[in-house]
Amino acid sequence: MATSSRPSRLRYDPAAIDRKWQRRWDEDRIYHVDDDDPRPKWYALTMYPYPSGDLHIGHWYAMAPSDAHARFMRMRGYNVLHPIGFDAFGLPAENAAIKRGIHPYAWTMDNMERMRGQLRSMGCVYDWDREIVTCLPSYYRWNQWFFLKMYEKGLAYRAAAPVNWCPTCQTVLANEQVIDGRCERTGDTVIRREMEQWFFKITAYADELLDFSGVLDWPERIKTMQTNWIGRSEGVEISFDISDLGVDEREIATFTTRIDTVFGVTFLVLAPEHPLVARITTGERRAEVEAYVQQAREASEIDRLSTEREKTGVFTGAYAINRLSGERVPIWTADYVLLTYGTGAVMGVPAHDARDFEFAQRYGLEIRVVVAPPEWDGEPLPEAYLGRTGSQVSSGRFDGMGNAEGYEAIADHIVEQGWGERKVTYRMRDWLISRQRYWGTPIPILYCDDCGMQPVPEDQLPVLLPEDAEFKPTGESPLKQHAGFLNTTCPQCGGAATRETDTMDTFVDSSWYFLRYVSVDEGDAPFDAEKAKLWGPVDQYTGGAEHAVMHLLYARFFTRVIRDLGLVGHGEPFLRLFNQGTVLSDHMKMSKSRGNVVSPDVYVSELGADVVRLYLMFMGPWEGGGDWSDAGINGLARWMNRVWDLCTSPTDDLPADDGPADRDMTRRMHQTIRRVITDIERFKYNTALSAMMELTNEMGPALEARTVSRPVWAGTIRSLLLLLAPMAPHVTEELWERTGNPYSIHAQPLPEWDDALAAIEEATLVVQVNGKVRDRIAVPAGISEADAREQALGSERVRAYTDGHEVTKVVFVPGRYLVSVVVK
RNA sequence: GCCGAAGUGGCGGAAUGGUAGACGCGACGGUCUCAAAAACCGUUGGGGGCAACCCUGUGCCGGUUCGACUCCGGCCUUCGGCACCA
Numbered sequence: 001m002a003t004s005s006r007p008s009r010l011r012y013d014p015a016a017i018d019r020k021w022q023r024r025w026d027e028d029r030i031y032h033v034d035d036d037d038p039r040p041k042w043y044a045l046t047m048y049p050y051p052s053g054d055l056h057i058g059h060w061y062a063m064a065p066s067d068a069h070a071r072f073m074r075m076r077g078y079n080v081l082h083p084i085g086f087d088a089f090g091l092p093a094e095n096a097a098i099k100r101g102i103h104p105y106a107w108t109m110d111n112m113e114r115m116r117g118q119l120r121s122m123g124c125v126y127d128w129d130r131e132i133v134t135c136l137p138s139y140y141r142w143n144q145w146f147f148l149k150m151y152e153k154g155l156a157y158r159a160a161a162p163v164n165w166c167p168t169c170q171t172v173l174a175n176e177q178v179i180d181g182r183c184e185r186t187g188d189t190v191i192r193r194e195m196e197q198w199f200f201k202i203t204a205y206a207d208e209l210l211d212f213s214g215v216l217d218w219p220e221r222i223k224t225m226q227t228n229w230i231g232r233s234e235g236v237e238i239s240f241d242i243s244d245l246g247v248d249e250r251e252i253a254t255f256t257t258r259i260d261t262v263f264g265v266t267f268l269v270l271a272p273e274h275p276l277v278a279r280i281t282t283g284e285r286r287a288e289v290e291a292y293v294q295q296a297r298e299a300s301e302i303d304r305l306s307t308e309r310e311k312t313g314v315f316t317g318a319y320a321i322n323r324l325s326g327e328r329v330p331i332w333t334a335d336y337v338l339l340t341y342g343t344g345a346v347m348g349v350p351a352h353d354a355r356d357f358e359f360a361q362r363y364g365l366e367i368r369v370v371v372a373p374p375e376w377d378g379e380p381l382p383e384a385y386l387g388r389t390g391s392q393v394s395s396g397r398f399d400g401m402g403n404a405e406g407y408e409a410i411a412d413h414i415v416e417q418g419w420g421e422r423k424v425t426y427r428m429r430d431w432l433i434s435r436q437r438y439w440g441t442p443i444p445i446l447y448c449d450d451c452g453m454q455p456v457p458e459d460q461l462p463v464l465l466p467e468d469a470e471f472k473p474t475g476e477s478p479l480k481q482h483a484g485f486l487n488t489t490c491p492q493c494g495g496a497a498t499r500e501t502d503t504m505d506t507f508v509d510s511s512w513y514f515l516r517y518v519s520v521d522e523g524d525a526p527f528d529a530e531k532a533k534l535w536g537p538v539d540q541y542t543g544g545a546e547h548a549v550m551h552l553l554y555a556r557f558f559t560r561v562i563r564d565l566g567l568v569g570h571g572e573p574f575l576r577l578f579n580q581g582t583v584l585s586d587h588m589k590m591s592k593s594r595g596n597v598v599s600p601d602v603y604v605s606e607l608g609a610d611v612v613r614l615y616l617m618f619m620g621p622w623e624g625g626g627d628w629s630d631a632g633i634n635g636l637a638r639w640m641n642r643v644w645d646l647c648t649s650p651t652d653d654l655p656a657d658d659g660p661a662d663r664d665m666t667r668r669m670h671q672t673i674r675r676v677i678t679d680i681e682r683f684k685y686n687t688a689l690s691a692m693m694e695l696t697n698e699m700g701p702a703l704e705a706r707t708v709s710r711p712v713w714a715g716t717i718r719s720l721l722l723l724l725a726p727m728a729p730h731v732t733e734e735l736w737e738r739t740g741n742p743y744s745i746h747a748q749p750l751p752e753w754d755d756a757l758a759a760i761e762e763a764t765l766v767v768q769v770n771g772k773v774r775d776r777i778a779v780p781a782g783i784s785e786a787d788a789r790e791q792a793l794g795s796e797r798v799r800a801y802t803d804g805h806e807v808t809k810v811v812f813v814p815g816r817y818l819v820s821v822v823v824k
Numbered sequence: 825g826c827c828g829a830a831g832u833g834g835c836g837g838a839a840u841g842g843u844a845g846a847c848g849c850g851a852c853g854g855u856c857u858c859a860a861a862a863a864c865c866g867u868u869g870g871g872g873g874c875a876a877c878c879c880u881g882u883g884c885c886g887g888u889u890c891g892a893c894u895c896c897g898g899c900c901u902u903c904g905g906c907a908c909c910a
Contacts, residue, residue: 050910091909164908174908221828225905228827302906306825340907428907435908438863506910545904549829582904589903618848620837624830625903635848641863687838690847697847700864766843771891773843811842811890818842822890 011644014608017734022123028746031125033081035518035531042078043535044070045514046573047543047551048085048132050139051111052092055118057598057616057628058590061583064613065622065685066542069126069725073540074125074679075750081535082125085132085516086112089140090507091174094439097471104439105467108135118601123609123729125746130520134509139516140441141462142526143508146558147444150566151455155201158453161432162273162339165193172436172477181298185475187430191297194273195435198443198502202557203666206426209556214572219579222548229549231427233257237343238412239419240268240320240329247279252331255342255425258352259414260407263395264370265322266360267348268331269313272296280331282317289314289333297336311336311359317759322347323419324410325396334359342425350384357384370394371403431554433505438469440503448490448497449672457491463499501622510551511558514538514573525567528592532568541574548579578683581625583616598628610728611637617685617727639693640731643724646699647717647735651710659709661702668698669716670758673751677725685727692723714739719751767792768820769801785812792819 025031046066049059063084070082086108093104112133116510119126133137150156164173166183172195177184202209210230212223235257243250252268270277272293292314295306304308313334320331329348336355350360350367360367369381371390392398392406400408414420434443440634442463444456456463466485469478479485479501490497513524518535519528537559552574559573582589585596603612615633619626659665672695679688699716702708709718717739725732725745736745760781765788767775775797779788789810792798798821805823812819 047910052910087910172908176909178908225828229906231827257853282862302825305906308825432907437908505908510910544910545829545906546910549905550907551910579904583902587902618836624837629836629849632849639848646903687847689836692846764843768842768891769888772843776843809890813842815840816842818891820842820890 010607011641011648012731012734014611014731015605018121018123018604018609018730020618021730022120025123025744025746028744029126030746032129033083033127034079035534037079038405039077039079041535042073042080043069043514043538044073044080044082044286044540045517045538045542046082046084047541047547048087048510048513049088049115050090050092051115053111054113054599055591055601056114058583060122060600060612060615061625062543062580063124064122064542065580065617065683067122068613068617068685068726068738069540069542069680069683069778070125071729071746072750074746075722075748077749080125081127081130081517083122083130083131083132084128085513085517086115086134086512087506087513088112088133088135089440089509090504091176091437094437094471096440098473098475101471103133103467103469103471104374121601121604121609122613126307130517131773132513132516132520133511134506136441137462137464138523140509142512143441143504144444144456144461144463145458145526146508146512146561147504148455148458148461150200151445153564154563155204155431156198157201158196158198160194161197161199162192163195163197163436164190166190166475171473171477173475180385181300185473187300192273193297197432198445198500198504199430199432199434200557202431202554203426203428205557205560206232206428208560208571209553214570215575215577217576218344218574219577220307222545222552222577222579226553229428229553231303232424233426234319234422234424235259236414236420237423238262238347238414239323240347240439241323242280242318242320242331244321245280245318247276249279251421252276252345253343254345254347255423256347256349256406258349259411261349261352261370262322262324262347262410263392263398264349264351264368265325265327265329265347266350266366266368267329268320269337269346269348269356269359270316270331270333271337271344272333272335273339274333274344276345277316277333280316280318285317289316292333292335299335301338304338307355308552311355311362313359313363315363322558323417324414330365332359332363339795340429341427345552351381352384352386354384368394369458371406378487428553431505431507431557433508434502435505436477436501437503438465438471440506441508442479442485443500443502443504445500446488446490446497447500448493448495448748450495451490451492451497451723454491454497454589460491475567479503479505507551508558511554512562514555515559515562515568527567529567537570538574540576540578541651542578542580544582545579552577578623580622583618583619583625584627587627603633607633607637608640610731611640614640614689614728618689620686622683622685639696640728642696643701644731644735646696646703647739649703651703651713654703654706654708654710654713654802657711659707659712660704661705661707662709662712665698665702665708665712666715666757667760668695669719670753670755673719673723673753674758675756677753679748680726688723689727692720693743695720721745722748722751763817765791766818767795767798768818769798770822771820774798774801783817785814788812788817788819792821 046063070080074080088108093108094106096102097104140300147156164178166173166188168186168188178190183190235255236259237255239251239253241251296770316331318331319328321328348356350356351369372393373385373390390403392401393401398406398409444463446454448454466482469482471478486498488497488499515527515532518531522528555573560571562568563571585598590597600612615636672691675691678687721732721736733745763779763781765777765779766773775795777791801822807823809822
């Protein structure tokens with residue numbers, strides 16, 4: 001399969017070397033992690049994979065560089081825990097069951113077995129004694145246990161929420177099963193339907209989750225995304241009087257962050273799903289409103305929130321009273337208002353809200369300015385004035401106040417009158433954990449006709465998934481039809497009861513798995529508290545940026561709940577976070593449907609695991625991802641060949657000492673050590689490898705010309721191998737042995753550098769005239785500013801541009817060997 | 825649409841506000857060979873010049889600065905997320 005440009009053969013047999021050392025490391029258990037090791041701990045974690053079937057190059061891209069970092073930390077003297085496991089529950093297993101008649105358990109187990117072999121071929125430091133598999137009862141029973149704890153604390157509750165409903169299948173669809181608003185199987189229009197579902201009350205921790213002071217190093221962009229996702233806003237919940245409508249409710253609550261604009265309310269808008277809509281709609285408006293509500297059920301939330309889409313809505317025929325002004329305002333329903341945010345109703349202030357403005361324009365509703373923009377001439381506004389600097393007008397007794405002052409005064413007034421209260425709302429909603437599926441953790445709740453909803457007693461856990469489930473192509477959860485699972489007895493009265501058939505979101509599994517790794521065999525608790533304390537929070541977490549919000553936020557929430565249960569001392573699960581990019585193929589995301597998935601296996605068997613690892617790390621900065629290139633990997637194979645040659649060449653005829661290139665070689669070596677170590681610290685593997693390539697580019701000619709002495713050469717080889725060992729563990733181990741060193745290179749400390757030896761002796765002074773480089777002068781390192789200026793201004797090339805002009809300024813940049821001359 | 829990123833040679837990319845293009849791939853020329861592959865040596869952003877050199881160039885438009893790939897404002901394009909894929 002060698003392509004024309006591939007090295008015809010490697011100097012070594014990569015498959016044999018991979019096999020030899022993987023077996024040896026395994027036998028010697030050199031990656032076994034000892035809890036009692038006295039060295040400082042380092043918990044390095046890569047997001048565990050979903051067992052989709054085959055390990056593809058994207059998995060390698062996530063795991064090889066993080067393994068290199070874990071190895072790097074080992075060589076720095078840490079006791080490193082870098083475990084692996086499988087995120088084994090999920091929709092694909094169930095789809096395989098429906099489509100191909102394979103049981104999800106069998107499908108998942110087969111996939112994991114294949115992936116274990118592939119993972120081992122990477123040569124990572126994984127301690128397989130610590131593997132976790134979330135679909136096993138020994139794991140998921142603790143999901144159930146956490147659920148019960150949350151239930152006790154009021155953090156797990158049941159409420160109605162909309163789901164994607166396919167009327168033909170009579171089932172709930174996952175978002176990915178909905179294509180353009182239609183069911184992927186039947187093509188029917190999907191509607192949103194209310195169902196009773198289980199939630200975790202993540203909003204109870206919203207404020208704490210906004211606080212990132214407990215993390216040491218997280219990308220700013222992730223913190224920003226989470227902050228925006230949580231979307232805290234302070235405002236006022238104010239009620240409008242509807243006591244004359246003849247319904248039970250006396251008022252409609254709305255939430256606003258701009259209570260200063262309350263005198264500008266010219267309408268109210270209810271979300272189409274708002275329970276009041278049906279009740280307040282008047283007879284002659286009913287048909288139109290019902291049609292509109294029906295239509296809104298078919299629109300996706302993303303569409304509804306689009307600021308580009310034309311705002312639509314219908315008048316319900318009902319009116320509410322604005323208690324501040326005593327005015328009657330029409331009540332509309334419109335799909336730009338969501339039931340899930342605030343109270344599901346908003347006060348329409350078109351003059352001061354862009355969406356309300358657009359809506360009012362379209363439906364001819366009054367646009368009344370109540371916060372006058374500075375220098376406002378009293379004319380109608382061309383667009384909503386959103387500014388916070390204006391003065392109250394048409395606002396009754398608040399007129400003339402600045403609107404910041406008006407805000408406070410109006411809010412106080414409303415609170416005093418009992419018309420509303422100051423409130424904080426969040427864009428983030430509680431975490432809906434219910435899934436109407438089989439392949440997940442059963443929710444440990446049952447329903448008794450006499451006693452009502454009951455939690456399953458702790459000593460009856462786990463609630464096991466029945467193995468003999470039937471998978472029908474309707475997509476309905478098999479648990480619903482499984483009598484053996486469904487029917488049980490009530491722990492209170494002993495009478496007949498039925499089990500909850502919803503299972504949990506798989507994000508529940510991944511919200512605490514990092515704690516399970518510290519004691520995977522623990523049977524009496526989710527984890528051993530002492531060991532959890534020992535390993536503490538994850539020191540370095542790495543994974544895809546697609547998890548920027550949901551998984552990471554859920555894990556932060558869960559850890560805080562676990563802390564409040566008294567099981568761990570910390571609330572922040574991941575101290576440092578790094579998000580790698582995505583590997584592309586032909587500039588496109590890899591997917592089975594595109595047929596562009598790159599399998600690492602063929603490259604591994606031909607070129608060895610190390611070359612694949614190196615190429616992935618060399619491709620570009622890790623956070624940037626990159627395009628897989630068949631040609632590109634050859635460069636790394638070629639370079640490994642070169643390293644092999646350099647390390648195995650005879651050195652008998654090198655000078656015993658005083659090689660003419662010794663000084664340069666030593667300097668280059670120290671520079672390389674410095675660069676590689678500081679680069680790996682920041683996950684800059686691409687530049688770390690460039691630095692090593694520059695070193696080998698210099699080593700080749702020195703060896704050829706016999707200008708380097710034997711001890712300097714040996715020292716350089718030694719450093720090179722040690723620096724490369726975290727990235728290319730197999731070949732470096734082999735070369736370490738062949739160069740006469742004791743097993744194992746992976747138990748060695750990293751080499752150290754000496755800044756004095758790395759220092760340059762001669763520098764290039766760059767001289768700019770009006771910002772353009774006009775000369776480069778070789779000068780001794782550490783040249784004084786005065787000497788640099790003198791040399792620069794004395795340069796003939798420079799004088800060609802300065803003679804006859806007035807020199808107005810000369811800038812010397814310390815430490816940069818740069819003089820910038822400014823002339824008129 | 826909203827939130828968050830990213831745009832640099834033929835390609836992947838490098839560059840604390842200070843020499844743009846390190847390192848690698850590819851291409852071209854050469855050495856070796858009967859020949860090819862591999863390996864090794866050299867050239868390689870664009871334009872001009874016999875040459876020394878000069879001009880130009882980091883998605884687009886503008887700004888700050890002695891100096892901008894880097895900072896600021898406005899666009900364009902691509903990518904990640906948007907709550908039942910994980």
